[in-house]
Structure formats: structure tokens, C-alpha cells
Amino acid sequence: MSELLILITNDDGYSSKGIKALINAVKNLGKILIVAPDSPQSGMGHAISVNKPIRCYKTNFFDSVEAYCCTGTPVDCIKMGLYLLKDKKPDLILSGINHGSNVSTNILYSGTMSAAVEGALSGIPSVGYSLTDYSDDADFQYSEKIVQIISKKVIKEGLKKGTCLNVNIPNIKENQIKGIKVCRQGRAFWDDTFDHRKDPLGKDYYWLTGSFSSKEQALDTDINYLENNYVTIVPTQFDMTCHDSVDELKKWKL
Amino acid sequence: MSELLILITNDDGYSSKGIKALINAVKNLGKILIVAPDSPQSGMGHAISVNKPIRCYKTNFFDSVEAYCCTGTPVDCIKMGLYLLKDKKPDLILSGINHGSNVSTNILYSGTMSAAVEGALSGIPSVGYSLTDYSDDADFQYSEKIVQIISKKVIKEGLKKGTCLNVNIPNIKENQIKGIKVCRQGRAFWDDTFDHRKDPLGKDYYWLTGSFSSKEQALDTDINYLENNYVTIVPTQFDMTCHDSVDELKKWKL
Numbered sequence: 001m002s003e004l005l006i007l008i009t010n011d012d013g014y015s016s017k018g019i020k021a022l023i024n025a026v027k028n029l030g031k032i033l034i035v036a037p038d039s040p041q042s043g044m045g046h047a048i049s050v051n052k053p054i055r056c057y058k059t060n061f062f063d064s065v066e067a068y069c070c071t072g073t074p075v076d077c078i079k080m081g082l083y084l085l086k087d088k089k090p091d092l093i094l095s096g097i098n099h100g101s102n103v104s105t106n107i108l109y110s111g112t113m114s115a116a117v118e119g120a121l122s123g124i125p126s127v128g129y130s131l132t133d134y135s136d137d138a139d140f141q142y143s144e145k146i147v148q149i150i151s152k153k154v155i156k157e158g159l160k161k162g163t164c165l166n167v168n169i170p171n172i173k174e175n176q177i178k179g180i181k182v183c184r185q186g187r188a189f190w191d192d193t194f195d196h197r198k199d200p201l202g203k204d205y206y207w208l209t210g211s212f213s214s215k216e217q218a219l220d221t222d223i224n225y226l227e228n229n230y231v232t233i234v235p236t237q238f239d240m241t242c243h244d245s246v247d248e249l250k251k252w253k254l
Numbered sequence: 255m256s257e258l259l260i261l262i263t264n265d266d267g268y269s270s271k272g273i274k275a276l277i278n279a280v281k282n283l284g285k286i287l288i289v290a291p292d293s294p295q296s297g298m299g300h301a302i303s304v305n306k307p308i309r310c311y312k313t314n315f316f317d318s319v320e321a322y323c324c325t326g327t328p329v330d331c332i333k334m335g336l337y338l339l340k341d342k343k344p345d346l347i348l349s350g351i352n353h354g355s356n357v358s359t360n361i362l363y364s365g366t367m368s369a370a371v372e373g374a375l376s377g378i379p380s381v382g383y384s385l386t387d388y389s390d391d392a393d394f395q396y397s398e399k400i401v402q403i404i405s406k407k408v409i410k411e412g413l414k415k416g417t418c419l420n421v422n423i424p425n426i427k428e429n430q431i432k433g434i435k436v437c438r439q440g441r442a443f444w445d446d447t448f449d450h451r452k453d454p455l456g457k458d459y460y461w462l463t464g465s466f467s468s469k470e471q472a473l474d475t476d477i478n479y480l481e482n483n484y485v486t487i488v489p490t491q492f493d494m495t496c497h498d499s500v501d502e503l504k505k506w507k508l
Binding site: 042044045049054072075079082083108153159180183185189190193197208236243245249250252 | 301327333334362414436446462487496498508
């Protein structure tokens with residue numbers, strides 16, 4: 001069997017601690033290509049660079065691992081990685097480890113998870129990893145073990161075509177972790193507001209802010225399990241059709 | 255019954271022809287609030303402004319209709335619109351009319367549709383409209399009729415909580431339109447590449463480009479019906495769980 005090829009990106013940027021932890025966890029599993037944003041891209045969702053060109057330059061930041069910095073979004077980075085590889089297809093695409101969780105509807109806003117979804121769109125088994133710790137110096141030691149376990153399993157078993165995994169890891173001591181749960185995306189929403197400020201010239205500007213509201217959570221969701229000290233895995237796909245509604249709406253006289 | 259409140263945005267920017275057509279189509283249905291990007295935001299997907307503040311300023315561009323320009327993304331515009339309305343909730347959120355189609359997996363990349371999905375996340379009936387004509391001076395005359403018909407129907411019937419509609423209109427003469435079809439999201443993908451160029455200093459830069467590959471299309475998809483001269487409606491939701499895979503992955507020994 002030839003050596004595995006693993007394409008890696010993230011949304012916190014190439015110099016974040018999380019991507020180093022991810023690389024450290026899988027460096028013995030195959031050959032790695034890193035294409036990561038040159039600056040933080042949190043909240044970029046599935047954005048791509050349509051109206052502006054991007055730069056992509058080689059970096060020696062990761063010692064012996066081939067790596068590129070890209071001025072684009074996380075999804076741009078996946079597209080650029082596949083472009084750089086030409087005819088070779090990666091066996092696995094990994095994204096993260098994100099500083100902060102990506103459970104529930106955060107999958108829509110998350111650059112980390114959108115990169116994994118882009119991998120699924122390309123037909124390549126893909127996993128996005130997130131740790132529930134937003135700090136720059138988060139401790140990824142236990143996360144590295146989880147990345148190894150799940151990535152090896154994905155390599156061995158494969159994933160259903162057109163799917164990826166959304167993995168979230170609680171920020172607690174290893175001996176407090178209760179296990180790993182496969183579950184569904186929870187139903188929760190941002191209760192948004194804006195922090196309205198005046199600049200030095202007296203003109204208005206706004207910071208988007210808010211709190212994540214996860215009331216009425218069902219038991220079999222990522223939100224619930226993560227809160228109860230489990231690592232969560234949500235198999236994720238990109239068909240957004242509300243199939244239940246198709247027949248209902250066909251009754252409309254239009 | 256009190257007057258309806260309609261929040262409107264798009265991703266082509268406030269000065270595009272498409273948003274004017276949308277406003278023209280629904281201006282008699284209720285009170286309108288416009289919060290639209292101040293510059294083109296195509297391909298911004300579900301991006302939000304996390305790392306930078308945004309500006310939002312009133313504009314008289316739309317004559318007697320209350321309108322704001324926003325430096326953020328289409329999803330930011332929806333969040334800002336809801337913020338500006340304070341305790342009042344809009345009865346309807348409309349996005350578009352987009353210059354260019356948003357069928358199939360384009361829903362992930364589309365700022366127009368992400369704004370409608372954000373509306374669904376907020377629990378408000380929402381519709382994204384797109385015409386298959388990318389040109390700045392596209393003819394939206396027939397589209398306005400479609401917007402009226404479907405928007406009125408949504409006001410009358412409502413939508414299932416947590417869903418929105420993805421409406422695509424073919425760019426053909428009105429008498430060639432075969433009808434309106436409710437259907438599912440087609441399975442198609444971008445065959446991406448990059449146009450690699452050198453700047454005047456000899457340094458590399460890249461334009462993302464590619465073609466949309468829609469081979470092997472099933473009959474009951476938006477791609478197929480749109481190609482066959484139907485207006486398409488895909489009821490859209492935001493649970494990305496691959497429910498088929500949950501039980502399968504539970505068998506993994508982790």
C-alpha cells in the first residue's frame with residue numbers, strides 16, 4: 001500500500017496552536033500537505049474568494065512538513081490544496097483543531113467545518129476537529145489522542161461518499177471524559193446583538209456579539225453529549241433540502 | 255390585521271438591479287426594511303464578521319423605503335436588520351433577486367441563500383430568489399411576477415419552522431416557462447481550478463475559477479427542472495446531520 005496523503009487546513013490561521021496539535025497527531029499516518037489561512041478566518045463559513053484574487057506562498061513554519069499560507073478562506077485553502085496536488089487526490093482531509101467548539105448550527109458559521117464539508121463535496125473523507133477552549137494557549141494534549149483514534153478509524157473504515165465528521169472535544173481532564181458518542185446536530189441558535197460604539201471621529205460602528213442559546217436540548221444531540229463530558233461525532237452532509245416539506249409544498253396551487 | 259413587515263437583503267450589493275426588482279415586486283405587500291451590503295458579497299456563504307467591526311449607515315437610495323447599507327456580509331445584514339427592528343420581528347425575510355442561479359450545492363457558497371437560511375434560523379419565513387442571468391443589466395420583469403406569486407403564498411400559508419425557500423428562475427421568455435416545480439437540491443459540484451498569474455512585481459497570485467459539473471442528474475432536482483424551463487422551489491433547512499450514517503458509525507468501536 002502506498003503512503004497516505006493527508007491535506008490539512010484550519011480557520012484560526014497557520015500559526016495557531018491547534019493546527020500544530022493536529023499535525024503532531026497524524027504526522028506518522030502519512031505524507032502531509034498543509035494549506036492554511038495566513039490570518040484568522042473564524043466565522044467565515046463556506047465563503048470563497050469570488051471578487052478578489054488570493055496569494056499562496058510556501059512557508060517553512062512547519063519544519064519538514066510541506067506547507068503553504070493562503071490569503072483566502074478555509075474553503076479556498078481546500079480548493080488550493082487540491083489544485084496544488086494536481087492529479088493526486090488526498091486520502092484524507094483534516095481541519096482544525098479549532099480553538100472553540102463547533103456544535104449544532106455553528107457548523108454553518110464555522111470555517112473549520114466548512115473546510116471539512118468542502119472535502120466531502122470533493123468526495124474525500126474529511127474530519128473537522130474542535131476543542132471547547134477559545135484561548136490561544138489551549139491544551140490540546142488529550143485532543144491529539146482523539147484525533148489519532150478517529151483519524152485512524154476513518155482511514156480504516158472510510159466514510160459514506162459525500163459525508164464528513166464534525167468532532168467536538170470537551171475541555172476537561174482526560175479522566176473526566178466519559179467516552180465518544182455518535183449523535184446528531186443539536187438545535188440551538190445565536191441570540192445576537194451588536195455592541196454599538198463611536199469611533200474617534202464620532203461615527204458609528206458595530207461589533208457582532210451574542211450568546212449561544214441551547215435550551216430544550218434533546219438527549220441525542222452533540223450539544224447535550226458535549227455538555228455531559230463526551231467527545232461528540234456528528235456525521236455531516238450537504239443536502240439542505242427539507243425533504244419533509246417537498247410533498248407539502250407540492251399541494252400549493254402555484 | 256396590522257401591516258406586514260418585510261426585511262430585505264441580497265449579496266450583489268444595495269445598488270444592484272436585482273434588489274430593486276425584489277423591492278418593486280413586494281412594495282405593496284407591507285412595510286419594507288432594507289439592510290444590504292455596500293459592496294458585492296457573492297460567494298460569502300454563511301460568513302459573519304467575527305474579527306472586524308462593521309459599519310451600517312442609512313441611505314436614501316431607495317426613495318421612500320427605509321434602507322441601510324452595511325459593510326458586512328449578507329448574514330450580517332440579516333442580523334443587523336433584526337437588531338435595528340428591536341422587539342418587532344419581521345413577518346417575512348426576502349433575499350435577492352440574485353444575478354445568477356443558486357441551484358444545488360451552490361446554496362453553500364451563496365450569500366443570497368445564506369441570508370435566507372439565517373432567516374430560517376431566526377424562525378422567520380424566508381425566501382431567496384435567483385435569476386439565471388449573471389449580467390448587471392439582467393431583465394427581472396418576469397422574475398418580479400414570480401416573486402409576487404411565491405411571496406404572497408408564503409405569507410398566506412407560512413413555512414414549516416426552521417425552513418426557507420430557494421427559488422430559481424430560468425432566464426427565458428415568459429411564454430417559454432413551463433411552470434413552477436417544488437423539488438429537491440440537485441447533486442452537483444464545482445470542478446475548480448485556479449487561474450495562476452504574475453503581478454507587475456513578478457509575484458504569484460490566483461483567481462479561483464472553474465465550471466459547474468451537473469452530470470448524472472436525477473429528474474426531481476432543481477438543476478434538472480431549471481434546465482428544462484421550470485421555476486424551481488427547494489424547501490431548505492439547516493440540519494446537516496447525515497442521519498443515515500449515525501447508526502452505522504455507532505458500530506465503530508471507539
